[in-house]
Amino acid sequence: DAKTTQPNSMESNEEEPVHLPCNHSTISGTDYIHWYRQLPSQGPEYVIHGLTSNVNNRMASLAIAEDRKSSTLILHRATLRDAAVYYCILLEYGNKLVFGAGTILRVKS
Amino acid sequence: NAGVTQTPKFQVLKTGQSMTLQCAQDMNHNSMYWYRQDPGMGLRLIYYSASEGTTDKGEVPNGYNVSRLNKREFSLRLESAAPSQTSVYFCASNPRGQGNTEAFFGQGTRLTVV
Numbered sequence: 001d002a003k004t005t006q007p008n009s010m011e012s013n014e015e016e017p018v019h020l021p022c023n024h025s026t027i028s029g030t031d032y033i034h035w036y037r038q039l040p041s042q043g044p045e046y047v048i049h050g051l052t053s054n055v056n057n058r059m060a061s062l063a064i065a066e067d068r069k070s071s072t073l074i075l076h077r078a079t080l081r082d083a084a085v086y087y088c089i090l091l092e093y094g095n096k097l098v099f100g101a102g103t104i105l106r107v108k109s
Numbered sequence: 110n111a112g113v114t115q116t117p118k119f120q121v122l123k124t125g126q127s128m129t130l131q132c133a134q135d136m137n138h139n140s141m142y143w144y145r146q147d148p149g150m151g152l153r154l155i156y157y158s159a160s161e162g163t164t165d166k167g168e169v170p171n172g173y174n175v176s177r178l179n180k181r182e183f184s185l186r187l188e189s190a191a192p193s194q195t196s197v198y199f200c201a202s203n204p205r206g207q208g209n210t211e212a213f214f215g216q217g218t219r220l221t222v223v
Contacts, residue, residue, distance in 0.1 A: 032208035043199050043214035044152065051209065087151070091208040096167065097142060097201065099152040 004088045009104040012078045020073040020103055022088030027068050031090040035062065035073045038102075039084045047073065047086070083107045111135050115200050115215035122190045122222045130185040130218050132200030139205030141183035142212075143167075143175060145196040152199060158183055159205050190222045 005023040012018040024033065035047040048055055048062045050071075055062040061074040075082055087102040116131045134141065139160045144152040144167075154167030158177040172194060174186045183202075187194060197219050203212035 030208070034208075034211075036212075038152075043217050044201075044212075045214065046211035049209065049211065085151070095208070096154060096157045096165075097203065097212050098154055098168070099144070101151045 004090060004100055006086075006088055006100065006103045008101070009106065011106045011108060012075075014080060014107055014109045015077050018075040018078045018082070018105065018107075020075075020086050020088075020105065021070065022072070023070045024088070024090055025069045027090055028092065031092045033062065033064060033068075033071050034089045034091050034097075035060070036087045036089065036099075037082075037084040038087070039081075044087065044099075049091075078105075078107045080107050080109060113200055113202055113213050113215040115198075115218050117218060118216065119219045120221070122187075122220065124191060124222060126190050127186065127188050128190065129187075130198055130200075130220075131182070132184065132215060133182045134200075134202040134213070135181065136202060136213065137180065138202035138213075139180070140203050141177065142201040143173075143183065143185045144199045144201065145169065145194075146199060146217075147196050155185065155198075187220075190220075192222045194220065195222045196220060 034049040036044045038044045050062045063072045085102040113134045141158045143155040146152050153169045156175040157165045161180045176184045197217045199217050200215040201212045204210045
């Protein structure tokens with residue numbers, strides 16, 4: 001399974017944008033970049049995914065570097081409810097969903 | 110609109126006891142997963158099932174067995190529970206072989222082995 005590297009933790013102020021980075025230098029051409037988050041005491045939940053182009057949905061945006069070796073999850077206005085562990089995962093056709101350590105996001109009011 | 114349902118939500122076992130954690134999904138997904146999450150840690154894959162009748166070991170399979178009873182259900186069995194198996198267990202599902210789809214998770218089973 002291709003590996004990802006994320007910072008252990010990040011901090012943000014409420015109502016400000018948050019950029020969560022992920023490095024995946026060994027990504028293959030068929031790997032999708034997925035982001036999940038886990039709120040305290042809950043199961044993980046899907047946030048967003050993409051292959052080559054930037055993606056937007058109601059929760060977040062995903063910016064993918066042109067060489068696909070890195071990506072950034074963007075939360076446009078962080079709220080206290082966004083405090084969670086964010087996982088960047090590479091998922092290829094037919095492969096298993098394997099989690100890394102993730103980034104702990106703390107949001108300050 | 111159930112998604113992934115896990116039972117039970119909480120369980121306390123004595124060392125050496127056995128039990129089965131149940132997981133069912135109603136989304137017609139082929140792939141199902143069992144993870145464990147120890148306090149302050151990330152999720153580790155225990156077993157994976159790509160389709161009915163197939164299972165594959167994950168990162169930490171020792172001490173566990175699984176059964177993919179049908180397309181909907183994927184159970185995890187602890188034959189002889191140990192304190193090291195105290196953890197929160199999550200079940201998940203997603204359409205097989207499609208990297209461009211999302212996975213859905215259950216709410217977890219909190220297991221304590223004393």
